[in-house]
Amino acid sequence: DGGITQSPKYLFRKEGQNVTLSCEQNLNHDAMYWYRQDPGQGLRLIYYSQIVNDFQKGDIAEGYSVSREKKESFPLTVTSAQKNPTAFYLCASSIGAGNTGELFFGEGSRLTVL
């Protein structure tokens, strides 16, 4: 079955540590996205990538970094510079640039900073 796989589902981190969340898709989609979800705030865009080796900052990119070395993979690193990293992180993909159609989401990764 085609889809998006995020791992790990749950992650605990001590303050000052960087962590990397994995996102893999086998939908052959060109574009991939990372959103952060906090209670009562909906989803906010962190980074997105429309093509391999290229990515753009979203609305809340500070304290995060990404890479897009392969079409199917878009890992997100939450760095120690992120002041409030505890949240639910969602990865998504879509067919490509200029498309206002459907986003396909993974099941999310919940990060808790201890």
Added chain:
Amino acid sequence: GDSVTQMEGPVTLSEEAFLTINCTYTATGYPSLFWYVQYPGEGLQLLLKATKADDKGSNKGFEATYRKETTSFHLEKGSVQVSDSAVYFCALGSGTETSGSRLTFGEGTQLTVNP
């Protein structure tokens, strides 16, 4: 910039009740509009969409009509079920060649349906 405003939740209904979740938007141009649903512990799934004014999106008994004159895209269902309990997100898409399919989401509305 683009924005989406949803009615505040949570919403609690009895089974077979009528559901309305209000959504209004602000955008330049002619955006596409979406409703996504998130079941507990899961990612979001597309529920329905409309790409131009007066279009009606529908799926699983849910409907929403793209009203340009009132900049609204209210979600309705005639008879809700316990299995409809979830968080519902209204979203706006105004993708361009440089922005792709980046969507702007509302805050989400928690719906609980009691038997």
